[in-house]
Amino acid sequence: MSAKSTLHEGWTVTGDPGTPAAAEPIPATVPGEVVSALLAAGLVADPYTDEGERGVAWVGRRDWTYRTTFTYEGGDHDGVDLVFDGLDTVARVSLNGEVVGESANMHRRYRFDARSAIRQGANDLEVAFTSPYTYAEAQRDRLGDRPNAYDEPGNFIRKAACNFGWDWGPNLASAGIWRDVRLETWRTARIAEVVPRTSLEGGQGIVDFAIDLQRAGEADLVLVCTAGGHTAVLPVPAGAGTAQVRVAVDDPQLWWPHNRGGQPLYDVSVTLRSGDEELDSWTHRVGFRTVELDTEPDADGRPYVLKINGEAVWVKGVNWIPDEALFSRVDAARLERRLRQAVAAGIDYVRIWGGGVYESEDFYRLCDELGLMVGQDFLFACAAYPEEEPFWSEVEAEARDNLARLAPHPSLVTWTGNNENIWGWHDWDWQEPLGELSWGAGYYHDLLPKLVAEVDGTRPYWPGSPYSGVRELHPNEPTHASVHIWDVWNQEDYAHYRDWRPRFVAEFGYQAPPTWATVRRMTTDEPLQAESPSMLWHQKAADGQAKLQRGLDAHLPPVRDFDDWLYFTQVNQARAIRLGIEHFRSLQPYCSGAVVWQLNDCWPVTSWAAIDGEERLKPLWYALRDVYADRIATFQPHGEDGVKLVVVNDSAEVWNGVIGFWKCTSEGRITGRALLEIRIDPRDTAEVVLEGQVAPAPGEFLVTGREDFPRATWFTKEDKDMDWATARFTAETAAVDGGVAVTVTADTVLRDLCLFPDRLDPDATVDKALVTLIPGEQAVFTVTSEAIAASPELTAALTTKPVLRAIND
Template sequence: MAAFTSQELSTGWMFRRTDSEEAWLPVAKVPTVVHLDLMDNNKIPDTSHGMNEHEAIWVGESSWSYKCTFPTPSTTQQSGARIALVFEGLDTFATVKLNSIVILSSDNMFISHHVDITAHISSNLQATNILQINFDSALVRGREIMKEHPEHAFNHRQGGVERLGVRKAQYHWGWDWGPKYMTAGPWRPVRLETYCSRVDDLSIEYNLAKDFVSCGGVISVRVDGFGRQQVCLILRDAREQLVFQTDNEVSANGLVQAPFSFQDPELWYPHGYGSQSLYTLACELIAGGNVVQTLTKKIGFRTVELIQEPDPFGKSFYFRINRIDMFAGGSCWIPADNFIPRIPPEKYRAWIELMVESNQIMTRIWGGGIYEEDAFYAACDELGILVWQDFLFACGSYPTFPPFLSSVEAEARCNIQRLRSHPSLIMFAGGNENYYIQEICKLTYDFEGDKDPQSWLKSSFPSRYIYEYLLPKVMSEEAPSLIYHPDSPWGDGKRILDPTVGDIHQWEVWHGIMRPHQSYGKIGGRFNSEFGMEACPHLSTINKFISDPKERYPQSLTMDFHNKAAQHERRLVSYVTENFRIQNLSLEHWTHLTQLTQSEAMSYAYRSWRRQWGSPSARQCGGALMWQLNDCWPAISWAIVDHFLVRKPAFYTIKRALAPISIAVMRTQPDWTEGHTSLVETCEYDVWIASSRKSGFEGAVVELRFISIRTGEDALPLQRYDVDVRPNGTTFVCEGVEIGNPPSPEAFVIHAKLIIDGQVVSRDVDWPQPFKYLDLGREAGLRVRISGCRQKIEISAVKPTKGLTFNERPGLHFSDNGFDVVPGEEYSVDVKGLEKDELLEWAFLGGNGSRSTGRELKARL
């Protein structure tokens, strides 16, 4: 009997517009999308550069065809041999022809297809088979779908309205952080398979004993083939030691369900809480006495709970992994490129390494993108990042006509089956901000009174059927151990900004009424799954997407073009001018001030909400996932790491705030943005310690200094506290301590330092707000010295210095950046990638609140 073989059809492809007589153009490789091939053939310019997005609009209005040839496999002459084409992803409306015969029609880019072509392939081994895929314009087809369904009100926010009827990545229609590129093409691999029998699916369901001393469950296998077949199931631990093995006959319907159990499982944990132990599950398919296929998966064993229980604040919302409560500090994830096929696995891993570096433990894959590549989830498994996966519905009231629902169900099953074995994946949500549309458009929604799914289909909000009936039904059948949440945000059918239940997207800062970012601590919810502040990337990135020196200024057309957020000019400038003095409008000055604004906003958010982690009986806030970690192109956006993986200062701010043990100091601040600003003569300050450690610390020391901004001398006596740090929670050092609040120039910073076993574990600095009122003086007495073969920077200052930021570029980064420096403290920063003759440049807030700069005048080794 023939062994299973799989050959990727990655080369030898050509493409052209479908309805044209143009010459076929070469395709570098498949997977691909048409924009990549047009750029390769110099038909459109680099789409991320300047304003070249306009040069590619026509691409999305056109239909495109791809074709290749392949020989007939020799196994066709073996009795019972079958041949199949596997399409892991076709974007989006695709008609596939083999030797001029239609073998597949697809209208969903998220579904993979296995097509038996045995009857259609040439039996002549000398013949060449022609495979052609025609892709209709998703824009055109989307418009047609709307006309075909006038019964549905296509309510939406963001992107083109026709996207709602098309199962394609919604961000392809453009979003408030990315351009509009209507892609088409074989965006995931195309493979040619030959076999007599093959493993169609391999999955595992398990239970851990309460004391974690044993693990047991069922391994399920689905086999496509005929005749007498067996499967040998093998489980090995991280050291490749055999844990379990069993041989099973395949039933007549092609199914195997094999019970298993073993002792002393090694659990999988998020990083910082334990090891990321991964087992290897192997399935050997045996037919005719021979192993014809071996399929392996990496799996992990852990328990997952979403704790939603009544408490003093309403109803809790936090995650418990292996019986450990975890504050889910992290960020939201969007697709890392406009054109997914050009993201290599190593870049996915680099992104996840950045999350680990910044002490994040969770990412939320946003519902307007894609079910991510296997390399993404594999990196999360290996590095210990929890994954919250949205189903792919975003900011819309989606239609529910029968073919659409069938496609959605197939999509859900396909992707749950593909992803369910990853230990990092703990939850699916129904989508992103779809109940926003229900509220904004006042669509019918009676959560408590109407529990009949069929009636929902007849309402003005029929997509409730998808989120509250169809998707949870598929989840219960395909992955019953995973958590399901109807949408993000969502809380038991209550209004979307209800702070007592569920998760919320807190956009009253930046969007909405544009609250001061200092108010984050007062407006959070039980789990804050979106919030953010925009900032420019470093100058190295700006210079990449703007080549014309005349356009390199803050208000240029090209700068605005690379910021897709509505009203970004007034919003960003409002937050900058509310907090900082603008001495000039140089690009360098503006870039630094926007980065400081973002950094300050994230500092207030993460410190305030991690403070509310509290204690086991009072978890007021269960997590914070800022918007957003990454960019899909070089842009001015909410990302804390830009498209070229260059970290913004806010990245480091989050790293400090989410450290395993982190001290925070914060004084009450007057709201000077409401008008009638006046001097507040006294204020109060709080000091607390947030810990994710499973054990506490006795005899820790907290030192508080009150340092004059003008002189750098202590304005008040040192305060010292002996503290026992509680495990996995918040330890309050002092609360509501009243102090005077002198005006500039007598203002002071409060510096808090946590010392454990004689080592400085964490520091924090609280400044009077806003910075624009402060007299920071002309000189901070800042001293920056490079040592250790240009791998270490030593820093000190005579006066408090705000936001010391080293300029970064691809390949050059630091262990800390964008931090405050106070006199009497020594700071040491590791640097990677500083070249021999490269000048180190930095900036800080000085010169009466303006941007002061420094530069290493001579390279030192």
């Protein structure tokens, strides 16, 4: 029987001669990276606080060597392998002084034959990393420079692009053994790879196992394959290294996104035997479902409609970046917290962006279990990539490895060739500097679709995000397939989302700083200001603060202090994305989905995220929960000055009911009422143009009642121009299990009322935000925090600024 033992203990790391730190060995955690080891040893400052990132900039420009000693007991083995699930990135692996393998790709697994080097007893294992800059710059000099969105050589090394810094992330281009390492021993033969391809045929769930074997001789073997309690046995004759086995499961339950149905998963296994001896085994879980991507041209252009089990799904998506800049810090528990936050916000689709990594098994397993669809980019982002060797072969090996590794997961529904590179070739002044140089087109249009069909064969592939469907058409053409909308954040007010009529929005976003407690983690600046040095260091977007200010100037009253700035920018982010998604949803089925940039952060930073780098919810998260609800009502412009109410039913049931709304003055006095009887079929929309006494005049606003769907509002003027009364209310607190309930009763209009308990307890959470009330209405905020509940002073502070805020306070 094969045996596996992890090699995670006793590691040290040493810098090359002349390193500013760690010229002598220091302890190193494996999986891990050099920056984490230096930080644990107290040799560098925290790169996440103030401008600490500057203090580790030298790390990526040095060579590093990891070493450990392990014991091998020997035995009658035909195979002894060192297996690395992730080496970051350019490494030479030596065992007892003998080189057994090399790596040049962070994104693939490596298996090195150790038989000639290993010895019984103690063994010295060394992994020597070359500086990623040394390698990438040498490749750039050899092949000729190519455009990149950043002045970094990250497109000349198969390493996460965001390691070299991004407009939301730090430059921590370190090195390390970033995933598991182990010693594997085996006799006679082993299972090298299993790709279980699932399908549905005639009421059965089919699992077609494609199995690769590694042999040490010519023995006859037997494969025993199971799926859902059904078994198939296949003799494998001497010399055969591959096998195909089909297992059928009767009447399988289907896997669905969480808002469409259940997530039944079936155990599958492959056992390799020789006579009565079990040599090796492989186990996983699969789900049965079909996936289609409808991009057939229609009268309006080209749709981009994702279908699961034959049903069109309106995608309620987010973009995903690595959840930590120091990747090894991310464990299964952290991923589960993040993905459960996504589900709680009504999100059903997570796009793994091409500048990060292929995520861990835990990530996809959790998405399988939680019913989150995954769109997976191949790892190319915002740059021209060379197609010459060694890169072509590395990309092929990387793609084959990850296509096979991720094949079992029903949550994985699409593969996409790259992020913005086809767009870049068209629009970002690449063509003249590139001349005849390769830039990646061969990957996106030839190699990757061939490999997806060959290795996977069950999921659709799309050449790029964005991409319009044919090479001759501009890749970001709104009427054709997927688009990215970035002119709004970069150049225009967020109301201009309504100028777009997209078929599918794969990226759009609006910035805000993180929560108060996270701001205080990332900066010690005093006084704390929007333009203080560390606040600016943690704003990586070009002219980011100016763009935030442009948004404030367009919509909100002047800020008086940092507390105003923090609250107003967070509200503006939430409003911008809500406006965009409500508009896109009002266009369905013409528009088939929206994927917000972005769900998460990898460190404390001002960014487009809904959940900040310390795992705290920004107001945007609460806005997503509202706007991604299955049933929503939204006021939308109609004609030059008119208004219509669009009602969207994305549930599986008919929506029969009454929607009531009021027309109000800025004082909150009701001047008009309407009750609309509705009957909307499942997955359908309806709209009503507002006329007569319910059409708002300048200075008035519309608000739906306290219904069983998120409240809809429409304002005829911006807050800065509305004649709001200064906020007046009463607030009462009461103890509840694990925290405090805060009941706010409005005496005036309260606009986007928020409660920020993290100002009192960094671990505190609250159940709602962005609540608009008219006089006489109440809202109850439930704060979870034992620390606040135990302190009368902190409990009292829940009812006053800067913890409790309204735009008109």
